[in-house]
Amino acid sequence: MRSLLFRTAIPALHLFSPKTLTLTLTLVPLLPRSFSSKSPPMASSKDEPPSSSSSLSIEKQFEGFRAHLEDSNSLRDRIRAVAVEMESATRILYSSLLLVHQSLPISEVLVKAARQIEVLKGHYGRLAEILLECPGQYYRYHGDWRSETQTAVSLLAFLHWLETGNLLKHEEAEKKLGLGVSEFGLDIEDYLIGICFMSNELPRYVVNQVTAGDYDSPKKVLKFLTDLHAAFRMLNLRNDFLRKKFDGMKYDLRRVEEVFYDVKIRGLAPVETAEEHSMQT
Structure with a gap:
């Protein structure tokens, strides 16, 4: 009777295996002893970073950058805009100098070139006025007119040599261009590069002069280029643009030497006097 009642109370217990029974019991969730329906506390707005003030400071800084x-x-x-006008003036000046290769009198060449020199001087004056608005920032904008300055120095140096037979000095070049006032002067490297450019014109000048019957010009140009090349060798030049232009000067010197020796071998060069020979030695 007792076994019958036990089977009636749990009629299907014998149908489950021990493993199945254990798995079934473990799937039943257990509630904690104390359950609270309150949600976790929210973060206070006072704990958030002040993003609005940081954004304003960044915006203010970049607004200053934009204006600058x-x-x-x-x-x-x-x-x-001024540099473009300077380039135009140097091209006109160079075209005037080309007339010297056509054996025109140097006086006529100098008169035509002098007009463009005054134009160039006016452009540099305008440039100096603009640079007064940004004192202490000469080299920040220097690259915008550097090439034009080097070309202008080369043309002025060639004109000066045609007129005097001597090298145009740095101070003289500044004076011709109206520079040397306040912070706006002639950069030394620009001056040296311009002198190197000037030497490129001398071999052509010598050939044209010999063709026109001036057999004394190779000797004069050779002496000038030899002295100039020796002076440049005093400088400690590094591997930059100035060094490359100086290396090109030796080829100009070699071409002039070839013309001079050719004229001398053919017996076309004037006979040197004892005084001239002693001055060269």
Whole structure:
């Protein structure tokens, strides 16, 4: 009777295996002893970082950058506009100098070139006025007119040599261009590069002069280039643009030497006096 009641109370217990029974019991969730329906506390708004003030400071800084860049670009555009006019003036000056290769009198060449020199001087005056608006920033904008300055120095040096037979000095070049006032002067490296450019014209000048019957010009040009090349060798030049231009000067010197020796071998060179020979030695 007792076994019958036990089977009736749990009629299907004998149908489960021990493993199945254990798995079934473990799947029943257990509730904690104390359950609270309250949600976790939210973070206070006071703990958030002050992003609004940080954004304003960043925006204010970049607003200053924007104004600075706009002023700089406006100033650079004005400088480049003057540089374009300087380039045009140097091209006209160079075209005037080309007449010397046609055996025209040097006096006529100098008169035509003098007009463009005054034009160039006026352009440099305008450039100096613009640079007064940004004191202490000469080399920041220097690259915008550097090439034109080097060309101008080479042409002025060639003109000066045609007129005097001597090298145009740095101070003389500044004076001709109206520079040397306040912070706006002639950069030494630009001057030296311009002198190297000037030497490129001398071999052509010698050939044209000999063709025109001036057999004394090779000796004069050779002496000038030899002294100039020796002076450049005093400088400790590094592997940059100036060094490359100086290396090109030796080829100009070699071409002039070839013309001089050719004229001398053919017996076309004037006979040197004892006084001239002693001065050269």
